[in-house]
Amino acid sequence: MLSMITDNLTTFLATWIVLTLIFALVYKWWRKPHRNFPPGPIGVPLLGVLPYFGENPEQNIRKWSEEQYGPVMSIRMGLEDVVVLNSVDAIMQAFVKQGSQFSGRPSSGAFQLLDMQDGGLSFKPYTSDYKHQKKFVLKTFRE
Structure with missing residues (x-):
C-alpha cells in the first residue's frame, strides 16, 4: 500500500x-528579449525562421518587412534574435544619427566560449576607453 x-x-x-x-x-x-524589441516572425523552436528562408532569404525578409512588420523588424535565426533594417531611412537613423548607440559589438556564444574577459580590441564595448585604445593602435600602426 x-x-x-x-x-x-x-x-x-x-x-x-x-x-x-x-x-x-x-x-x-x-x-522577446525586451519590451521595446521590434516585431517579427517567431519561427520554429531551435531553428527560428531558417526553414522559411528558401533559396532567396533576402526576398523573404523584404516581403515580411513590406507586408507585415515594417522597415525595422526582428527575426530569430536559430537561437539568436537579430534586428533587420530594411530601408535607407532606418539604416541612416541607426548608424548615422544614433551611431554611438549602434556601434558596439553583439555578444555571441562563440566569443563567450573563448573567454575573452575584456573583449580584446575587436570585441570591446564602444566606450571612451575603446576610442583611446583604437586611436593609439591606429597611430602606432601608421608609424
Missing part, C-alpha cells in the same frame, strides 16, 4: 517537473 502511494507520488512529481520545464522553454522561446 505504501509503495503504491510513493509510486503515484513519484509519477505525479515527475510529470509536474516535465510539464513545468516544457512550459518554461515555450515561454522563453515566445517572449
Whole structure:
C-alpha cells in the first residue's frame, strides 16, 4: 500500500517537473528579449525562421518587412534574435544619427566560449576607453 502511494507520488512529481520545464522553454522561446524589441516572425523552436528562408532569404525578409512588420523588424535565426533594417531611412537613423548607440559589438556564444574577459580590441564595448585604445593602435600602426 505504501509503495503504491510513493509510486503515484513519484509519477505525479515527475510529470509536474516535465510539464513545468516544457512550459518554461515555450515561454522563453515566445517572449522577446525586451519590451521595446521590434516585431517579427517567431519561427520554429531551435531553428527560428531558417526553414522559411528558401533559396532567396533576402526576398523573404523584404516581403515580411513590406507586408507585415515594417522597415525595422526582428527575426530569430536559430537561437539568436537579430534586428533587420530594411530601408535607407532606418539604416541612416541607426548608424548615422544614433551611431554611438549602434556601434558596439553583439555578444555571441562563440566569443563567450573563448573567454575573452575584456573583449580584446575587436570585441570591446564602444566606450571612451575603446576610442583611446583604437586611436593609439591606429597611430602606432601608421608609424
